[in-house]
Amino acid sequence: MQEFAVILVSSILINNYVLVQFLGLCPFMGVSNKLESAIGMAAATTFVLTLTAMASYIVNAIVLEPLGLIYLRTIAFILVIAAVVQFTKMFIEKTSPLLYRVLGVFLPLITTNCAVLGVALQNTSKDLNFTQSSLYGFGAGVGFSLVLILFSAMRERLAAADVPESFKGAAIAMITAGLMSLAFMGFSGLV
Amino acid sequence: MIELIAQHPIFAALIALVSLAILFGGLLGFAAEKFKVEGDPIVEQIDELLPQTQCGQCGFPGCRPYAESIANGDKINKCPPGGQSTINAIANLLAVPAPELDAEHGEESEVRTVAFIREDECIGCTKCIQACPVDAILGAAKLMHTVIADECTGCDLCVEPCPVDCIDMLPIEETIADWTWPIPPKPGQIIATDRRGVLTPAGHREDAA
Numbered sequence: 001m002q003e004f005a006v007i008l009v010s011s012i013l014i015n016n017y018v019l020v021q022f023l024g025l026c027p028f029m030g031v032s033n034k035l036e037s038a039i040g041m042a043a044a045t046t047f048v049l050t051l052t053a054m055a056s057y058i059v060n061a062i063v064l065e066p067l068g069l070i071y072l073r074t075i076a077f078i079l080v081i082a083a084v085v086q087f088t089k090m091f092i093e094k095t096s097p098l099l100y101r102v103l104g105v106f107l108p109l110i111t112t113n114c115a116v117l118g119v120a121l122q123n124t125s126k127d128l129n130f131t132q133s134s135l136y137g138f139g140a141g142v143g144f145s146l147v148l149i150l151f152s153a154m155r156e157r158l159a160a161a162d163v164p165e166s167f168k169g170a171a172i173a174m175i176t177a178g179l180m181s182l183a184f185m186g187f188s189g190l191v
Numbered sequence: 192m193i194e195l196i197a198q199h200p201i202f203a204a205l206i207a208l209v210s211l212a213i214l215f216g217g218l219l220g221f222a223a224e225k226f227k228v229e230g231d232p233i234v235e236q237i238d239e240l241l242p243q244t245q246c247g248q249c250g251f252p253g254c255r256p257y258a259e260s261i262a263n264g265d266k267i268n269k270c271p272p273g274g275q276s277t278i279n280a281i282a283n284l285l286a287v288p289a290p291e292l293d294a295e296h297g298e299e300s301e302v303r304t305v306a307f308i309r310e311d312e313c314i315g316c317t318k319c320i321q322a323c324p325v326d327a328i329l330g331a332a333k334l335m336h337t338v339i340a341d342e343c344t345g346c347d348l349c350v351e352p353c354p355v356d357c358i359d360m361l362p363i364e365e366t367i368a369d370w371t372w373p374i375p376p377k378p379g380q381i382i383a384t385d386r387r388g389v390l391t392p393a394g395h396r397e398d399a400a
Contacts, residue, residue, distance in 0.1 A: 083215035094226040
């Protein structure tokens with residue numbers, strides 16, 4: 001039990017994929033303009049990350065390792081990710097057409113979210129078992145959601161704030177992201 | 192076969208990747224059947240926001256065709272009966288900026304109105320009955336017509352066809368049952384320094400945003 005807690009804390013806070021490992025920055029910048037769409041994106045990405053971590057573990061353990069095809073990991077995982085994202089897209093289109101419209105082009109872009117591939121590859125290189133892998137994927141998703149939602153809430157306030165002309169838009173967003181990253185470095189001694 | 196694969200690892204790689212691709216393809220095909228979307232649900236949601244006057248002032252034969260057209264990317268500011276509140280609601284639904292009402296399609300009336308037929312002048316020509324999009328006018332040929340006030344959406348479409356001009360659009364009187372408080376001014380208008388063009392005490396800004 002304690003081991004699971006350590007995995008979760010480590011993947012959510014200490015090794016946060018966005019702010020500490022700098023993976024998945026594109027949706028972090030792209031979908032953080034509105035809190036509502038950020039929450040949708042966060043939920044979709046968490047779903048994809050958890051499913052991908054599970055599926056890629058299965059593919060790795062059942063297909064790649066017995067056949068000695070470890071060098072095919074990257075391309076096989078990309079295949080897994082593309083399939084999971086396509087599945088998520090269908091699922092959201094059916095369950096929440098509004099969210100589907102809001103997320104728009106960013107939904108298929110989860111495929112190219114480097115955090116997703118990063119989690120799958122790191123899981124295999126760390127020799128985690130199935131439970132640990134899926135927990136790691138889920139933790140990475142929660143960490144991504146936490147950071148994305150915090151950041152979008154900040155950007156919504158920044159939009160109304162009195163920002164100097166030359167810092168408006170992307171510039172102040174970058175600075176905010178940098179400060180958040182600094183803050184998350186503070187978790188590094190936690191475990 | 193197994194020997195061949197053992198000697199040429201590229202076959203193992205090919206077979207593994209192709210079978211993975213077929214497996215995922217099959218799963219996705221199954222999911223596509225299971226999660227099939229029937230019709231465009233966004234059209235239903237837009238249609239619900241439109242006032243359902245079926246007045247045709249947007250240039251479409253009714254609210255639903257206009258909702259379908261909006262879903263296909265048409266402008267959302269063509270509905271005078273709905274006015275600015277409907278435009279804002281649709282803009283919110285589609286997550287796009289809310290435009291002003293397009294004056295080309297008519298102006299938003301300040302008060303809700305209802306049609307009223309001056310019955311002693313009515314000649315019973317049934318022209319207004321044919322014009323009414325919501326079947327709110329009752330009557331028969333050469334007999335007096337009248338308006339079911341609860342059904343009337345105040346779309347003005349019956350006024351034009353009447354040959355004797357006996358239809359009036361009367362404003363709906365406010366009653367105790369439907370009176371509401373007027374919306375208070377925006378917070379920005381209450382604090383003096385938030386208003387446009389007011390100098391701050393330090394005098395840094397001439398034009399507060």
